[in-house]
Structures are given as C-alpha cells and as structure tokens.
Amino acid sequence: MKYTILRPRPDHKLIPANGFSFPSGHTFATTVFFLAILSLLWPHLKQRWQRVTGGILTAVWILLVMASRVYLRNHFTSDVLAGLFLGTGWWLLATTALEHATHRHQIGG
Template sequence: MHNRLRVNIGLICWFLFSIILVNIIEKTQLISLIDNWGFACTQPVTQLKTIILTEITFLGDPVTVGIVTIGLMLFLWRRKQPTDSVWYGMLQFLGYCLVILVKYSVVRLRPTHRLISVSGYSFPSGHTFSTVIFVFTILALTIPRLSKHWQKILYIFLGMLWILLIMYSRVYLRAHFTTDVMGGFLLALGWWLLMNTQRKRFFNWLIKPVRKNRSVR
C-alpha cells in the first residue's frame, strides 16, 4: 500500500472516529440506536457463552497484549530485527497512551448490568485498540514470508476474526457500548496507517546522531 493511500484511509478512519466522538459527547439519538442495536446482536445471554467470552476477552486485555508484545519485541531483537522490535513496540505502547488520553477527556461511563467486573471509562475500547495493533503487527511480520496467496488470505481472515471476537465479547459482557468498540477499531486503524507512513523518517531521525558520530571519527 502506497503512503498516500495509507494517509487517506487513515484520515478517513480518524474522521469517522471524530464523528462518533462528537455524537457521544452530545449524547445523540444515533449513538443510542447503534448501542442498542449492538446489545441486541449479542443476545441471548447464557452461562456457557459468558464463560467462553470472558476467557476470550482476557486475551484482548491491554495488559495481556502488552506482556505478549514485550515478548515479541525481545524475540525480534534476538532475531537481529531491532528496528522491527522498537517500531512495533512503540506503535502498541504509545498508541495506548492515545487511548488513555481520549478516555480521560471523554469520561464516558460504562454500561450498566455488566457481566464482568471492570473499572475505568468506556470510550474508546482499549481491548479493541490493543488487539487491532497486535494483530496488524503479526500480519505485517508474517504475511511477507508466506509464498502462497491462500495462506495470506487465511492469515488475514483469522486476524480479522479475532478482532471481531474481542469486539463482540466486550459488548456482550456489557464492558463497552457498541460505539466504544467501533471507536477503538477506527482509532487503532488510523493510528496504524498514519504512523507507518513515517517509519523510514523516524528511523532516519533515530540513527542520525550515530551517523554523525561515525563521520566525526
């Protein structure tokens, strides 16, 4: 994907995110309709379904994803891929700072009648954001190594399915409104696309002092 296309799609994602954000702040009828539709789509509530989705949602927890990301960073560093290690770690952890900033700016309360114990504010979904960044990281690292087209399609399908499962689990468990997970997805996708247009520039800036020291010597 060319940088211009990344920028355009990334900006569209953040524009849509901004629309959701404004409507949430204004508490419009549109937000209520979307949220109620999302809750209806997760019905019925059963004990087995709650147990399974509680386990699934744990795997999308920003803490869990953060620990796995650190492990991935160490793995990449040992594989002599330090730029990948730094870059993908930065996308995950700096990106989540953006989530926290939005959460504490909007201060949207979570849904009532939650099926799990959860604290903090609701918009956007941190689970969704962290999962999107992690899945995209895995796809970016593995797809170029796959030779067969069907394998690439399968990996992308499984990655998208996992993201949807995390989003579904958050709404089903009443940990988030539908617009929270939509916002988390759009924020993450925009962050991923826009930041990756700056990857070369970032590393050129990072190693510039090293080059200068070598030239002085």
C-alpha cells in the same frame, strides 16, 4: 482519550470493570497488535491462500475481542468501533512512518 470524553460504562456488567468506556482499549490494543503481527508475517506468506487465511484469522480475532467486550457489557458498540478505527489508524500511521524512515535510510537521506 477516555479522560477527555468521560463516557460511563454500560449498566449491568457481567464482569466488573473500572474506568470509562470510550474508546475500547482492548479493541485498540488487539487491532494494533494483530495488524502488526500480520505485517511482519506478510512478506513470508507467498501463496494467495496463506495471505487470505492470515487476513481472515486476524479479522476474526479482532471481531471476537470486539464482540466479547460488548457481550460482557463493558462497552457499547460505538466504543469497540472507535477502538477498531483508532487502532487501525494508529497502525497505518506507524507503518507509514516506518516505511518512510526505512526508505530515507536506504537512499542515504
């Protein structure tokens, strides 16, 4: 997607970065990874406070990565928001496909 849009990175970066800006690959990967980890842990989090804590920690970690990318001036805010939405969408697609495949396998289809 970066090579389709070809959006340059912001000027005056605090840490040099190569490549294009849109969308944020760090945000995308962090979102997919931490949502996947939360998905794996979710069945083992039996109490409400455990699930709330897991959700909050996941959200905070993703938001910290997003903020760091903008703070370091490697991305615009729209880049990290796109990374968040694309990562969430990818995770939803993968989770849905896995649930569908598991359900088909369980019923013998």
